[in-house]
Amino acid sequence: MSHVSWGVLGAAQFARNFMAPALHLAPGGKLAALATRSADKADGFRAIAPDLTVHDSYDALLADPAIDAVYIPLPNTMHVDWTLKTLAAGKHVLTEKPISMQAEEIDQLIAARDDSGLLAAEAYMIVHHPQWQFARDQIKAGAIGDLVHVSGMFCFDNPDPDNIRNKANTGGGALRDIGCYVMGGARFATGKEPGEIRSAIRWENGYDVFSQIDAQFPGFTYHAVVSTRLSPAQEMVFYGRSGTLRLTTPFNAQVFGEAKVEVQRGGAETQVHRFGGARQYELQVAAFNASVLTGAAYPCPLEFSKGTQAAIDQVFANARTLD
Known part of the structure; x- marks a missing residue:
């Protein structure tokens, strides 16, 4: 893998304004796909990545073999389930905070991360x-x-x-x-x-x-x-x-x-x-890309997120x- 191809689940405004540009500009990766049924919202992401592939469902994006990693900006109560689904689909995953509603839920994310050998992390940028x-x-x-x-x-x-x-x-x-x-x-x-x-x-x-x-x-x-x-x-x-x-x-x-x-x-x-x-x-995405591409330790592992x-x-x- 020479770079990380990113997909985004859902056309959230925060994703459009902050994370989509970072996914496309950070070294080692590019924004390649979006899952949304809204053509108008997809246009905003295409302005960042003109070659963007748009899927009409989250499952379709997870099944896309061209996607290496997925960013999840969905409502908080959906974070755990879709993080697990992404790992099960063989994709690395960066999920918005809070990645879970309770600390104990993060244990299953850690287990799924370790079993899959993929990188799963909370988008805790600071x-x-x-x-x-x-x-x-x-x-x-x-x-x-x-x-x-x-x-x-x-x-x-x-x-x-x-x-x-x-x-x-x-x-x-x-x-x-x-x-x-x-x-x-x-x-x-x-x-x-x-x-x-x-x-x-x-x-x-x-x-x-x-x-x-x-x-x-x-x-x-x-x-x-x-x-x-x-x-x-x-x-x-x-x-x-x-x-x-x-x-x-x-x-x-x-x-x-x-x-x-x-x-x-x-x-x-x-x-x-x-x-x-x-x-x-961008620094957050660059660190994620480097971890995926080189195996470098990610600076903010799920164990840290569980503590917070x-x-x-x-x-x-x-x-x-x-x-």
Whole structure:
């Protein structure tokens, strides 16, 4: 195999705007097929990949022998089933987050991955961004001293009742959509796992719209706010004994703002490290392609995804309800 030929299950807007360009532009691969019954939506993908093959069903795309890997942007409740079907069809698979609704479901994905010898992963793009890799390396090297506290925030306002993120029956809600970033980002940067988690959730029509999360990690405390009913805001801050490390645009780099890491030590001048040229979706696909083509270890395996989902499960299980 000289390159990875990608297919996409469903013409989701996010896939069209972000992942389809990444699939076609990242080194080692190309966008080759789409499964949709909507001619209008297919045209948007053809603008990216003029030679695109369009299938009228998901099963038809999975049966296409020209496709090596499949990207799945379907509703959250469909992720596990279609990831398993893709692996059974002999295709590598990159599935949008959350790849499962419960951490225990990921065990069957790991088993299917291992049995098939194929790559299966969650599309968790931030760990591929150099700002997060830089932050992890700085914390590990002791640049801010012993870690004492971590705080995170990811919010935006999404009141549209027709938006899939606002539908309980398809796994909507703020925690599953964006809570994984404030929790998974802390886990990635520190290499630590949360112990006790306490939380409070505000609900609307059966799905969560605001959460505050407090946790005890080994050696440091953690607090985060996640909401789809607040003005847009995002930030991750790591507080150490001798300094502070701040990611100003940790999740939507180049969309929300410039990707920067600010490091302040004691009374010294703040050092600003900029990562404006990095495209995290392309970096994610490039890493996936390299793993498929060369056997290189994938930077974000399902085991990592299970750890984040297990923490989100605890947030739900331990939550008190807010008015």
